Amino acid sequence: MATLDITGLSKRYGSTVGIDAVDLDIDDGEFFVLLGPSGAGKTTTLKSIAGLIEVDAGSVTIGGRDMSGVEPYERNVAMAFESYALYPQKSVLDNLASPLRSGRTGRYDDAEQRRRVDAVTGTLGISHLLDRLPKELSNGQRQRVALGRVLVRPADVYLLDEPLSHLDAKLRSAMRAELKQLGAVSQTTSVYVTHDYQEALALGDRVGVLRDGRIVQVGAPEQVWNAPADTFVAKAFGQPEITLLDAVVDDGRIHGADGAVDVAVPPGLAVTSGQRVRLGLRPRDVAVAGAGAPPDAAAVAGPDADPVAGPGAGRSAPGELRMRGRVGLVERLGRLVEVSVDVGGSTPVIVVTSAERAAGEGEPVELSVPNHQVHVFQAGASGEETPRIGSLAGATDEEDRA
Amino acid sequence: MATTLMPGQKRFTPSAILADLTLLAWFVFSLFPIVWLVLLALKTDAEQTTTYFSFSPTLDNFGTVLSDRGEELTSVDFPTALLTSVLNCAGAVLVSLVVGIPAAYAAGRWRFRGSNDLMFTILSFRFAPELMVIVPLFVIYNQIGLFDTTVGMIWVLQLVTMPLVVWILRSYFQDLPEDLEHAALLDGYTRRRAFVMVALPLVRPGIAAATLLAFIFAWNNYIFPLVLSESEASTVTVAITKFLGGGGQAYYNLTAAAAVIAALPPLVLALTIQRYLVRGLSFGAVKS
Amino acid sequence: MSTLTRTDGSAQHTVAQSLVLDRLHKTYTSRGKTSFEAVKGIELSIEPGEMVALLGPSGCGKTTTLRLVAGLETVTDGDIRIGATSVADLPPAKRNVGVGFESYALYPPLSVRQNLRYGLRARKVRDADQRVDTLAARLEMTELLDHRPADLSSGQKQRVALARALIRNPPVLLLDEPLSHLDAAQRQRVRRELKVLQREFGYTTIVVTHDQLEALSLADRIAVMDGGVIQQFGTPDEIFDDPANRFVADFVGEPNINLVDGVVQRSGGKTFVRVGDAGMLPVTATGVADGRAVTVGLRPQDCHTGVGAEQPALEGEVRVYENLLEFGQATVDVPGVDEPVVVQTPADERLAGGDVLRFAADAGQVYLFDDDSGERLR
Structure with a gap:
């Protein structure tokens, strides 16, 4: 157990950036999740912590000790590899006992080795596999063995690289729930890498979002969910991903989606007249109100959506x-349905709702989203990620974040 | 193969039959010299220049080649040449493996400045026609006293086998997932132990293949022993040709018998090593 | 044949064709040794312009079925008809089907554009370039057109393979896991575009997938397969809401359905199923004998909490609670039940390990299955 501090960590592969000036302070015993798409630098970060790759700049400090120039086998970190990396010629037992036999992770006599292996195989439900070779295991079993090789010994830091990614959905969900219960994991400083936002939300004490080798945002799951730093983070959380509607601020109102959006700028939202913005709507935040608009009058805005007045204004709704x-x-989508609603403009609004409430294809509908769930981002070119300005709840929202 | 016909595909169309016949013809053509060699080895002196397939087969030629009588005819002690060859080639292969395995590992694992150039240089030993280097080598060998010595032969044959070993094994090491050694490092093992414990056992098929190929290349080399040895370190390839008679009578049947005998050691090695050649030992190590 | 060009506003549609698989069998025999029956008499009647998903785990026979239709395997027994024509004995090229198989390699020396044009050039299509551009834009692959196959990622290759299947506007389209290598966001967009294209041009389509979500969202009807046999053929609603057996209920739906032991009990004219030591759930099944031991299927997302103490429900201690912000997921130990039961909870209801959770589901969403055969009991 130890704290883990990373400062200015950078690594380039030729002309491509692996990671770029990554800073992270991870508390003793914290479960920290790194989320990002493939190629974002997640594995590079993990391997830098482990000392498996030489970084170009920056430092890794574990438990207050600077790890620069310290060999991997002296760092007392354990890692579960995405590829599992089980020794193919060794039995499960030998794979699991391998870290106990090296002499660098502590002294364990035969009985103690056996006790530790039995404990970890019991927890992971793989006691019956001890004599098997890795090639005789299913992917789910291999993944458990790989995890077991980490948990079998105490370490300052556990590094877990997409340990659930190759499991089928059923196993993944079950293992996710199990992982959270494992005592060793909950007590040891852990860095967990994933591209699955649900794993990040379910497991992480805090989540760091990586994009193109840079940390975009670090925060508790609620923070990154409710106040994403930019469109990239907003898109990274939620499936289907957030809808972004182009809009423009004009004369104190925000217009967008060919007239479908027309709301007053809430007080406290830092936008100026003429500024182009994007409105972000999460599919699950959008409610489908009953149909009923006449077929040709689709492009009329609803009743003016008053922003929530500041505290003391006395309006509760x-x-x-x-x-x-x-x-x-x-x-x-199983119990739910995904509806794409054409509101005018080129981008349909994606709505996720229950199957019973879904309208039929071609039907007119009215959509509503609570103001605090309408995220306002700066405008940008297609494919460009832009920072969040606030939400339609305006100042209230800012206070919530503070 | 025969069962993977697609719908609408017929087994015996004229073009399919033509393709089969072409293959058969090529097969016969390429196998013929070997058949002829074996037949020739079984013929008597009187029959050796005939082209009839009917003759009275005899094993005498093999006896002649391996006995003193062979030496009388050719001034070469064939059994000794055979032994010398085995010694030379085994030595060359051993040197190649001892130096080549670590070299291949380094080349396969790490890209360092000039690593590609280095690999290319090693390979270029194989581009150069042996005849190009043979004269300088002859001069050097004479100067430093390596001419016609076993050490000298091992050294020169190693020039042939080392690039082969390095190039074959480098690709094996490259195919080996780096994560395995990384796992060993984090388990607390040093880089050397990670190499010995994890990497080495997994490239065994590669080592087997490289050993076999290197041995065959060394065994079949002709020009180096021809020029750089005389009697002490002369090899079978040189010895065989002596039966063709340097100006005297040519014994085609004895030549053939010697060639058949000379083909045996690589064959035996191939058969013994075969079971290590199986691929897929690393299956199950990492997700596919 | 009528090759099609879609210019805006004046779409020429493929004459949609029905596709019938008639008692289709495929047996693999290796030199007279043990034979393996991969497809065991499949009957499937696909309407013109319909999109049908073959859904199942690996080895269920779905890919073999697709290969039989494509003409890449010989039919052991039975028939395949496109429209009124039997195609079972025709070579692949004469079947007029578009094939988007991952293994169907692209020509490496040609650029993506050339690869796409290749199929068209053979048929002398004019404005081929325009068609390639239009299709590429819709599949989000315009920037890939000048690359060679070797430069593409597997997700990109997959879109190119999809485009190549679509470019000829075949009346019958066969797609093998068309979206498996795309990332989540891309998969969602390409899936939607594929569905729009398919409807627009009226391809009769078979999609093979192991992803139940893909099947549910994409297909008009789904054939769930296992062991070379169709387990259920129906609309996504039927498959999800009214599973024919335990296999279908278990394979479709994420998180997976809870399958626990139960005993049917009748009281006061109503039917219940008893689960664990004290749990009770209402069921609609009326044709099951009182006291019969059954397997109970209960989807996590069908569970609702906040059930009164007088109402039938399950109760247990929360082992793990995961807050996924959109909703919560509790793994609950119900006394007398071997496996923990997974329950999805509303986002605003925060729980913690050790809490006691009481939950139930509507009678129509509690499924009963025969313990042995797995057949649905109604």
Whole structure:
């Protein structure tokens, strides 16, 4: 157990950036999740902590000790590799006992080795596999063995590289729940790498979002979810991903989506007249109100969605953004359905709602989103990620964040 | 293969039959010299220049080649040459492996400044026609006293086998997932122990393949022993040709018998090593 | 044949064709040794312009079925008809089907654009370039057109393979895991675009997938397969809401359905199923004998909390609670039940390990299955 401090860590591979000036302070015993798409630098960060790659700049400090120039086998970190990296010619037992036999992770006599292996195989439910070779295991079993090789011994830091990514959905969900319960994991400083936002939300004490080798945002799951730093973070959390509608501020109001959006600028939202913005709507935050708009009048904004007044104004009902549109596709997602609603403009609004409440394809519908869930981002070119300005709840929202 | 016909595909179309016949013809053509060699080795002196397939086969030629009578005819002691060859080639392969395995590992694992150039240089030993280097080598060998010595032969044959070993094994090491050694490092093992414990056992098929190929290349080398040895370190390839008679009578049947005998050691090695050649030992190490 | 060009506003549609698989069998025999029956008499009747998903785990026979339709395998027994024509004995090129298989390699020396044009050039299509551009834009691959296959990632290759299957506007389209290598966001967009294209041009389509979400969202109807046999054929709603057996219920839905032991009990004219030591759930099944031991299927997302003490429900201690912000997920130990039960909870209801959770589901969403055969009991 130890703290883990990373300062200015950079690594280039030829002309491509692996990681670029990554700073992280991870507390003793914290479970920290690094989230990002493939190529964002997640594995590079882990391997830098482990000392498996030579970094170009920056330092790694574990438990107050600067690890520069310290060999991997002297760092007392344990890592579960995405590829599992089990020794193919060794049995499960030998794989698990391997860290105990090297002599550098502590002294363990035969009985103690056996006791530790038995404990970890019991926890992970792989006691019956001890004599098997890795090639005789299923992917789920291999993943457990790889995890077991980490948990079998105490370490200052556990590094877990997408340990659930190759499991099928059923196992993944079960293992995610299990992982959280493992005592060793909950007590040891851990860095967990994943591209699955649900794993990040479910497991992380804090989450760091990586993009192109840079940390975009670090925060508790609620923070990154409710106040994403930019469109990239907003898109990274939530499936289907957030809808971004182009809009423009004009004369104290925000217009967008060919007239479907027309709301007053809330007090406290830092936008100026003429500024182009993007409105971000999470599919699950959008409610489908009953149909009923006449077919040709789709592009009329709902009642003016008053921003929530500042504290003391005495209005308790939060305002909401309303839009009218027509249902394009309806796609079933299990118990829920995903509806794409054409509200005018080129981008359909994606809505996730329960199957019973879904409208049929081609039907007119009215959409509503609570103001605090309408994220306002700076405008940018297609594909460009832009920072968040605030939400339609305006100043109230800023206070919530503070 | 025969069962993977697609719908609408016929087994015996004229073009399919033509393709089969072409293959057969090529097969016969390429196998013929070997058949002829074996037949020739079984013929008597009187029959050796005939082209009839009917003759009275005899094993006498093998006896002649291996006995003193062979030496009388050719001034070469064939059994000794055989032994010398085995010694030379085994020595060359051993040197190549001892130096080549670490070299291949380094070349496969780490890219360092000039690593590609270095690999290319090693390979270029194989581009150069042996005849190009043979004269300078002859001069050098004479100067430093390596001419016609076993050490000298091992050294020169190693020039042939080392690039082979390094290039073959480098690709094996490259195919080996680096994560395995990384796992060993984090388990608390030094780099050397990680190499011995994890990497080395997994490239065994590669080592087997490289050993076999290197041995065959060394065994079949002709020009180096021809020029750089005389009697002490002369090899089978040189010895065989002596039966063709330097100006005297040519014994084609004895030549053939000697060639057949000379082909045996690589064959035996191939058969013994075969079971290590299986691929896929690393299966199960990492997710596919 | 009528090759099609879609210019804006005047779409020429493929004459949609029905596709019938008639008692289709495929047996692999290796030199007279043990034979393996991969497809065991599949009957499937696909309407013109319909998109059908073959859904199942690996080895269920779905890919073999697709290869049989494509003409890459010989039919052991049965028939395949496109429209009124039997195609079972025709070579692949004469079947007029578009094939988007991952293994169907692209020509390496040609650029993506050339690869796409290749199929068209053979048929003398005019404005081929325009068609390539239009399709590429819709599949988000315009920037890939001048690359060679070797430069592409697997996700990009997959889109190119999809485009190549679509470019000829075939009346029948066969797609093998068309979205498996795309990242989540891309998969969602390409899936939507594929569905729009498919409807627009009216391809009769078979999609093979192991991803139940993909099947549910993409297909008009789904054939769930296991062991070379179709387990259930129906609309996504039917498959999800009314599973024919335990396999279908278990394979479709994420998180997976909870499957626990139960005993049917009748009281006061109503039917319940008893689960664990004290749990009770209402069920709609009326044709099951009182006291019969059954397997109970209960989807995590169908569970609702806040159930009164007088109402039938399950109760247990929360082992793990995961806050996924959109909703919560509790793993609950119900006394007398071997496996923990997973329950999805509303986002605003925060729980912690050790809490006691009482939950139930509507009678129509509690499924009963035969313990042995796994067949649904109604």
